[in-house]
Amino acid sequence: MSTTIEVPDEVRASFTGDLIGPGDPGYEQFRRVHNGLIDRRPALIARCRTVPDIADAVTVGREQATEISVRGGGHNVAGLAVTDGGLMIDLAPMKGLRVDPEQRTIWAQAGVTWKELNRAAAAHGLATTGGVVSSTGIAGLTLGGGEGWLMGKYGLTIDNLLAVEVVTADGRIVVASAEDHPDLFWALRGGGGNFGVATSFLYRAHPVATVYGGMVAHPARRAREAFGFYRELTQGAPDELTAYLSLFANPDAPAETMLAIVACHCGEPASAEADLKPLRQFGPPAADLIQPMPYPVINTLNDAGYPRGAFNYWKSAFLSDLSDASLEIMVDAMRRCPSPMSGLGIVPYLGAVARVEVAATAFAHRAPGYSLLIVSQWTDPLDTEQNIAWARDTFEVLRPCMTGRSYINNLIAEDGRKVDEVWGANYQRLVGVKRRYDPDNIFRLNHNIDPSA
Numbered sequence: 085m086s087t088t089i090e091v092p093d094e095v096r097a098s099f100t101g102d103l104i105g106p107g108d109p110g111y112e113q114f115r116r117v118h119n120g121l122i123d124r125r126p127a128l129i130a131r132c133r134t135v136p137d138i139a140d141a142v143t144v145g146r147e148q149a150t151e152i153s154v155r156g157g158g159h160n161v162a163g164l165a166v167t168d169g170g171l172m173i174d175l176a177p178m179k180g181l182r183v184d185p186e187q188r189t190i191w192a193q194a195g196v197t198w199k200e201l202n203r204a205a206a207a208h209g210l211a212t213t214g215g216v217v218s219s220t221g222i223a224g225l226t227l228g229g230g231e232g233w234l235m236g237k238y239g240l241t242i243d244n245l246l247a248v249e250v251v252t253a254d255g256r257i258v259v260a261s262a263e264d265h266p267d268l269f270w271a272l273r274g275g276g277g278n279f280g281v282a283t284s285f286l287y288r289a290h291p292v293a294t295v296y297g298g299m300v301a302h303p304a305r306r307a308r309e310a311f312g313f314y315r316e317l318t319q320g321a322p323d324e325l326t327a328y329l330s331l332f333a334n335p336d337a338p339a340e341t342m343l344a345i346v347a348c349h350c351g352e353p354a355s356a357e358a359d360l361k362p363l364r365q366f367g368p369p370a371a372d373l374i375q376p377m378p379y380p381v382i383n384t385l386n387d388a389g390y391p392r393g394a395f396n397y398w399k400s401a402f403l404s405d406l407s408d409a410s411l412e413i414m415v416d417a418m419r420r421c422p423s424p425m426s427g428l429g430i431v432p433y434l435g436a437v438a439r440v441e442v443a444a445t446a447f448a449h450r451a452p453g454y455s456l457l458i459v460s461q462w463t464d465p466l467d468t469e470q471n472i473a474w475a476r477d478t479f480e481v482l483r484p485c486m487t488g489r490s491y492i493n494n495l496i497a498e499d500g501r502k503v504d505e506v507w508g509a510n511y512q513r514l515v516g517v518k519r520r521y522d523p524d525n526i527f528r529l530n531h532n533i534d535p536s537a
Contacts, residue, residue, distance in 0.1 A: 087169040089128040089148045095140045101177060102131040114174060115166060117155065118219070120393040121468070122163030126153070126172035133177045135283050138251045142281060145171035146253065146526050153529045154281050156194050157221015161398045162497040164277075164530050165224075173281060175223065180284065183208050189246065190287045194223040202380035210289035211350075211379045212244045216328070218384045219392070223282055228493035229274050229447045231455070233348035233382055234292065236326040236435035242273035242445055243436070244288040250280040253522040257283075271517040274447025275507070276492055278514070278533045279521045296356035297348040297382040300369035304341035307331075307415050308408060313366050314345055315406045318454075323435040324351030325359050331418050332389075332427035341418040347374060348382050394425065395465070397472045399458040399479040400494035401486040401505075403430070406454060410485040417458075417478040422470045425461040428478075430454050448489070448508035455491050456482070492531050500531030507533075 091103055104111050105128050114129050116122075127149070130141040145152040148171075155165035155174045166172055178195035185208040192201050199218035205211050213232040215225050230241020238244060247261035248269065260269035271279055302310040314329050321327065327347040334340040347363060349356035353376065364372050403410060414428050421427075431454065438452040449455070460475035462468070490505040503511050511533070518525075518535045525535055 087127045087150060089144065089171055091128070091144055095144060099130075099137055099140060101133040101137045104129040104131060115172070116393075117158035117160070117163055117165050118390075118392050119161055119163050119396045121395045121397065122166055124163070124166040124168040126167050127169050129172045129174055131174045131177055135249070135251065135257055138173060138175070138281050138283055139255045139257060141171065141173045142251050142253065142526075143255045145173070146255075151529050152526060154277055154527070156223030157197055157219065157225075159217070159220045160224050160493070161396050162495060162500065162531070164497060167529055170529070175281070175283070178283070183210065183289070185210065188289045188291075190289050191284060192222055192287070193284045194221070194282055196222050198222060198225070198383055199380070202383055205289055206293065206378060206380050209291055209293040211292035212287045212289050213238050213241045215383060217386050217390050218380075219387065222285060224277070225493060226285055227272060227274075227276050227282060229449075229491065231431055231491070231493070233295070233297070233326055233379075234290070234350055235437045236321070236432070237323040237350055238290055239436040239440060240447065241287075242447055243440060245273055245285060246288055247286040248272050249283045251283060252280040253524065253526040267517050268521060271446050271514055273445035274492070274510075275514050275517070275533065277530045278518055278527055280527065292350050292379050294353075294376050295348050295350050295379050295382055296353070296360055296374060296376050297346070298374040298377070298385070299344045299346045299371065300363055300367075300374060301342045301344040301371040302367055302369055304331075304343065304415055304418070306367065307341075307343045308411060310343050310345070310367065311406065311408070311411045317345075317363060318432045318434060321434070322351065322355070322359060324355065325349045326435070327363070327432065329430040330427055331414055333418070333421070333424040335424075338424035341415060342370070346385070350379075389425075389427075390461075395462050395468060395471070397460045397475050398494055398496060399475050399499070400490055401456055401479070401482075402433075402449065402489040402491075403454045403456050403485050404487050406430070407485060410482060413478075413481050413485070417474070417481070420474065422467065422474055423460065423462040425463070426471070426474070427459050429457040429459065431457070442509060446507065446510050446514055448506075448510045449491065453487065455494075456486070457494050495531060503533070503537075506531060
């Protein structure tokens with residue numbers, strides 16, 4: 085197929101968004117995503133404002149484009165939202181958002197970010213699990229599973245998903261839920277963007293207004309003790325307390341590594357203070373920033389650490405356990421890290437998230453455990469090779485500590501090909517759903533489920 089995409093006159097006349105090609109105003113801005121390492125040039129960008137816009141774009145792309153990419157918030161580190169020479173369907177203008185406080189539901193279109201959704205829900209004292217960086221789009225995070233500060237109490241984002249509107253590969257508009265297209269609804273909860281363009285989402289919300297949260301930090305020389313404390317804290321924590329761990333360079337002394345435990349407690353204030361007291365007293369910490377705050381605020385605490393346009397290369401897996409050996413490797417990796425913007429993070433899969441059956445959703449990672457993320461991040465293009473090498477080397481040294489499972493939202497493009505690590509026992513069922521809704525693999529610029537598998 086040609087890399088030139090001709091939009092039929094009738095489509096152009098009815099399209100309510102913007103059709104942007106190379107050389108048009110805005111092209112250079114709209115082809116960019118959060119990860120500065122991604123530099124691709126679509127033949128056409130369809131900036132959609134309505135669902136019929138999306139349906140028309142899918143039809144044009146299916147008939148003419150070498151490939152179709154779909155962009156929601158543009159945060160995905162793999163950069164799969166941007167095609168090189170194909171059609172990019174951009175959902176960013178679609179900002180519809182409605183909260184029903186009586187039913188405790190949130191409806192949001194695919195261009196909404198978590199900052200926008202959290203703010204709207206908070207006006208009614210509600211929240212749902214969703215992300216740890218507020219500029220992340222809701223669509224990509226949801227379709228991949230959806231980690232977040234409330235996952236211990238309320239599960240992943242997909243565990244709070246009630247329905248999804250989708251434009252399928254043949255241009256149909258369907259609503260998938262437990263009652264309608266249940267096979268598609270099952271697959272959308274963790275199967276990524278393989279089955280169509282998700283246009284809007286309906287979430288279950290929970291009465292969460294104020295949380296107790298923030299960071300306590302310890303110097304690297306006390307990392308072993310703090311790591312052991314974190315292990316015991318998470319294993320015995322109530323569902324209301326979710327705590328992440330990270331290793332990063334001290335902003336005031338970049339040669340010094342810090343270990344931080346970042347906590348969010350969504351329970352009653354008295355319980356929060358009691359449950360967080362051991363964390364705040366241990367050490368004592370070099371810094372204690374835990375305090376009560378509106379829920380949307382905790383979703384912004386990591387924002388400064390992930391600036392738009394920085395170069396990103398990530399590696400991710402699940403750890404078999406939090407062994408002292410894995411900690412020593414991580415601390416040593418930070419000593420060798422070439423960029424003060426890089427770090428390592430650990431997310432606990434405990435509480436509600438681990439009480440869902442593996443086969444209940446496409447998301448297969450339900451065993452109690454911990455997800456590891458290696459973030460290599462830098463700003464000078466001349467430093468690219470050494471920063472990518474650092475992430476890869478760190479991953480290889482840590483491999484004996486891993487389980488062979490991976491969280492799709494944290495994967496670079498090539499790592500998403502390891503379908504057994506991404507979807508495990510659910511993969512063959514996903515292949516069946518893919519054959520029903522996208523038999524020609526029109527939506528293949530993703531961590532792909534091959535219908536011919």
